[in-house]
Amino acid sequence: MNYQADVCIVGAGPAGALLAYLLAKKGLTVILLEQNAALGQSFRGEHLNEEGEAVLKNHHLFEAVESHGILRMEKLEYYADGNAFKTIFPDEAVGHLGIHVPQAHLLKGILQNTRPFPNFTCLLHTKVTKLIVDTSGHYRGVIAIKNGNTIKIDSQLIIGADGRYSTIRKEAHIDVQKQKHGFDLLWAKIPAPSNWEPSIKMALIDDKQLSLFTQVGGYIQIGWNIEQGSFPQLRKQAFTPFIQQLTTQFPLLANTVQEHIQSWKDFVLLDVFSSHCDCWGTQGIVLLGDAVHTMTPTGAFGLNSALKDADCLASLLNKDTLAQFNVQDFQQMRKQAIEEVLAKQIEKEQTFASNFINKAS
Template sequence: MNYQADVCIVGAGPAGALLSYLLAKKGLSVILLEQNVALGQAFRGEHLNEEGEAVLKSHHLFEAVEALGILRMEKLEYYAGGRAFKTILPDEAIGHLGIHVPQANLLKGILQKAQLFPNFTCLLHTKVTKLIEDATGHYRGVMAIKNGNPIKIDSQLIIGADGRYSTIRKQAHIDVQKQKHGFDLLWAKIPAPADWEPSIKMALINDKQLSLFTQVGGYLQIGWNIEQGSFPQLRKLAFTPFIQQLVEAFPELTKTVQAQITSWQDFVLLDVFSSHCNSWGTKGLVLLGDAVHTMTPTGAFGLNSALKDADCLASLLNKDTLAQFNVQYFQQMREQAIEEVLAKQIEKEQTFASNFINKAS
């Protein structure tokens, strides 16, 4: 089966979804491809900061997302010895210290709006297998498998918004430079105690960051930094002494942790790295979000940077610019801001332990 569109966007994460909506609203025909059978299945960052919030509000999307469920963080607390010794409250002008937005709610809120346009099509369970290139080296579309059947999409511009392991980036032979940050991350999700306030809580364990993020629906997300590459060896050790460190850091979670986290299998391991590409695209093809500049989880910048990429790219695209789009101009507009965010992440990682030097006794 053959499809045709002005723009083919690969990856229905936040960047791909927002860009689809903005381009469809401008009158371009858009086909959005997602390899998963449902939206929001892959694990991704779920915290908006004020910049990401502003992008959604500028396009009148925030209310639609909010109606599906969000949670504003009311405070940031640093813990030592089982109790909070420092509390940070939000700037009154901002009103929160981050907003938890479940990935499914964010995507649904945006794509419900996109689906109002007849020039927008979303194809789920569709995996790109090959880029289509013409005799001049210009990319003109993709080959894909949808529900087990081959399809072809012809387009004037291909957008790679398909994440840190981007197929589009690999198919286009765009080099990526990866940087390890000295740690990997263990994730877990547990029910929050009934009286738990929407908050972010931090502790220091073995000179590594342990974080709790309140989530929509009465849950807590645990993010536990461990030494880079240490998990295979760590999981050979006894589990109880390891998890006891979490209980000692946050005693109010004792019953929940003992009931919900009983083995290493209750954690999900994230291989932490950042990356950047010297080229953000080529003739007929553009990369954005994690596909071109992967962030670490530190500071929850990844989602917000991806939304800003999409907002910026959409401002540059219209029917007249598609055929000869200058990807270098887009790169120049966003690259410095991305470099600043990555530098900020490294600074936060290197200075995190300093928050505990003068902790209350």
């Protein structure tokens, strides 16, 4: 089967979904491809900051997202020896210290607004395998597999919004520079106790960051930094002393941790790295979000930077400008801001332990 579109967006994460809506609203013919069979199946960042919130509100999308369920963080606490020794509350004008938005809620809230547009198509369970390139070296579309069948999509512009292991980036031979940060991350999710307040809680264990993020639906997301590459060796050690470090810092979680984190298998390992591309696209291709600048989980900047990318790129594209679009204009708009965020992440990682130097005894 063959399709034609002004723009083919690969990856229905936050950046791809938002860009698809904004371009379809402008009247461009948009095809959005997602390799998973349902929206929100790939784990991505789920915390909005003020910048991401502002993007959604500027496009009158925030209320739709909120209707599916969000949770505003009411405080940030630093813990030592089982007690909070420092608490930070939000600025009254902001009203939160971050907003938890489940990935599926965010995507549904955005894409439900595309229903009135006959010029928008979303194809799930569709994996891009190859780029179509003409004799002049200009990329003209993609070949993909949908439900076992090969399809072809011709488009004037291909958007790579397909994450940190981007197929579009790889197939277009765009170089990426990766940087390790000295740690990996263990994720786990547990039910929150009934009296648990919407909050972010931080602790320091063996000079590594331990973070708890309250989530929609009465859950807590645990993010536990460990030494880079140490998990294979860590798994050979006894599990109980390791997990007791968590319950010592947060005694209120003892029962739910004991019930829901019983072995190393209850953790998911995230290989932590940041990356950036010196080239954000080429003839007929643009990269955005994690495909062009992967961020670490520190500070929850990735989701918000991706939304900002989509917002800026959409401002440059319409029916009249599509043929003359220059990816360097987009790169110049966003490059400095992204460099500043990546630098801020490194600073936060290097100075995290300083929050505990003068902790209360």
